[in-house]
Amino acid sequence: MLYAERDDFKDLIPIPQDEGPSPLAPINYSQKCNPHRDAMDMFRAVVDINEKSERALGLTEDIIRMNAGHYTVWHYRTTILVELGLDLQSELKLMDELSTEFLKSYQVWHHRRLCVGLLATTTSPFADKNCPAAVTISSTPQTSSPPPPLPSSIDLARYELQFIANLFHATEDPKNYHTWVYRQWILTYFDKLFQDQDRHHELEFIESLINDDIYNNSVWSHRFFCLFKLGWLHTSLEAEIEYVLIKIGIAPSNMSSWNYLRGILKVNRKGLNQQRVLQFSETLVKAKSASDDMNPPLPALEWLADAALEDKNPIATKHYLTLKDLDPIRRHYWTWKSHLALSA
Amino acid sequence: MVDESNALISKFLHRHLNLLPSAYESNDSARLTLAYFLIEAFGIIGECLPQQSTISYIDYIYKCQLDFGLGGGFRGSLSINNPPIFDPSNLTMTYAAILLLGLLRDDFTRLDKPGILKSIRDRRHADGSFSPTPTNSESDIRLVYCACATSTLINDFSEVHIPTTIAYIHACRSYDGSYAQMPNGEGQGGTTYCALASLEMISQHLNQSSTLLNEEDVSSTLRWLSQRQVDGFQGRTNKDSDACYSFWIRGAFNSLKAISSLPPSFDIFDDAQDGNFILSCLHPLGGIAKYPDELPDVLHNCLGLSALSMASNRVDQAKSLKRINSTLNVDIETLDHIKRKMSVR
Structure with a gap:
């Protein structure tokens, strides 16, 4: 009506x-x-x-x-x-439904974040109408981020992580940008409350998504966020390199894992000339070049080229010219790199 | 464009400018951006609107302006005619409104510049980012772009706190050389454009070009941009191509050149393949879609045309398109007009 x-x-x-x-x-x-x-x-x-x-x-x-x-x-x-002073738990329930239906709406995620921020900072949100909420809707944006969450809100944080994990499956859209932004906000905001078991769960979740689709760049980016931004890496950098090399072995041309590998070296202030990765790349390039109809995985050859350029090794030029032939859509880029290598 | 495609695009634009299909209902509060995509597209194909309609469109846009006392800036439409406490101006709409007024060759005498500056200030966060409205704590790199673009257009950067904004942009940088919507996120084509175009506008304002990015950063961003071409362009690693990314990635590349020592004439893309992809998104009834065989929409139509114009040296069908400034996504003649009028204000 x-x-x-x-x-x-x-x-x-x-x-x-x-x-x-x-x-x-x-x-x-x-x-x-x-x-x-x-x-x-x-x-x-x-x-x-x-x-x-x-x-x-x-x-x-x-x-x-x-x-x-x-x-x-x-x-x-x-x-x-x-x-x-209305019940925010039921508002969050409603958001469960609306975030599923309007997955790509900026506003729906923003509202969810407001609700969670309010719920996390007060023991009984709005139970007492005379007691103002911990977070008010401010007129200037500077003061609008919520204060730290109360320890009791850990269950809320866990609920949110589980909700998003379910959402990825329900919507079959594990690359949805808004959802990842929101998940990273949850992990950042509640960071101090999370225990080892929570971090362990998150890493298992990441692993399951990589196994579902190794080409999903969002998961690789999320792995980087957890291990190197939140600082969850509990093994060594070498162990993480080995992990990536195994994944590259499964999908040798997958730029997501190669870019991740470059990223973890860079964040640890290391260059591309890592013996282990160079050997690995050379093996990949040789194995593929040996068979007649197969091109070598371009990112492996690119690694050898960029590492040589970094070292001012003249072999870089030759690699770039090979890349130019194998990857004609990027021929201008490879030509430019080959000129850089010549003048290095 | 060849005459036939030009005529098709023109029909699409007239049809939509007169009455947007009800599918756009959910964009009612952002109508000025839709109007900008339509009228900018007219500009790119070189078609002028009848003077009678430009006068009434200009009037409509100024009705969306809030004066200084009401917070300044522009609302997205007259959809809510209530007191601005619940419907304040929106930074994205302010940016779109100024471009629209320029496209319609307004003289900007009615523009409330102090109001616009106040609206930028009220949306600025301590971390250097901006929100669309003061009532919304959502803030990210898109709004940084809108703040920088608005400041560039009105020729006044006084409400952008440059050191913190530069720091915010750097914080959005991802490990692969791209930029994310907010710090720590996944890099993406549209947000990489926003970041690099903002840095370019800031560097123009500061009158210094080569200090905002180091050589290593330039090199890894260049690498990431070149990887995005598949036929047209994808927005993220391992995603499908989409006509709008032809614009975002090309625009990001132009801005990268402007803030680095890369030569202005340097090109890394295969224009012919990109041109073919965009033209394959042209619908038989006019308008460019996201993908081939999809229905066209005003955003993808405009950004597709902008990208074609940027590739027009090597795409025959695009030779007649007007040249654009990719940093602000507006045709050069319009930008000259805006600069001229703003400098006498």
């Missing part, structure tokens, strides 16, 4: 959109009883009298389900929740 016809809203007069005589790029709301237009007309009426109520909350939910990107409506929803 349209809001304009609902009994529980009959005290309000909907305010139609006023676009003036010649709107720029108007959107076709052609249907006479367009539910989006109807709800927006009522939303304007609610905002006009600054009404913060349960029915207004329901209205924002309806609009969000039609238009998950409407940041104004999201913000109004947040202020209703805070001002009325």
